[in-house]
Amino acid sequence: MPLADRLRKSKAKRPKEVSRREPLWKGPCSTDDNGGITFSLLSRWLVCRHRFYIYAIQGIQPMREFNHRIEYGSMWHVCEEHFARGDELAGRSEGLLSGAM
Numbered sequence: 001m002p003l004a005d006r007l008r009k010s011k012a013k014r015p016k017e018v019s020r021r022e023p024l025w026k027g028p029c030s031t032d033d034n035g036g037i038t039f040s041l042l043s044r045w046l047v048c049r050h051r052f053y054i055y056a057i058q059g060i061q062p063m064r065e066f067n068h069r070i071e072y073g074s075m076w077h078v079c080e081e082h083f084a085r086g087d088e089l090a091g092r093s094e095g096l097l098s099g100a101m
Helices: 004-012 038-045 049-057 066-084 093-100
Strands: none
Touching: 004 038
């Protein structure tokens, strides 16, 4: 089955188009939060100029995938915070899980 048919069947949504009048990256001389050159930006540009354009200028980033290690660590720290405060954890798992995500 072609990819287009599978996407239609799964009812995947088309990404929203972003309309910007100015680029996301303000340039190397900007003192704004989105200005300046970092080593990681320079590395991205050296590896692939088109990917750099998509990432830094267009502002499009890949979707974050679920990482069980990160989620387990987040829940662990939430439990440590509650334990340090002396909170009772019995029967409160729903609240802990919603706070970790």
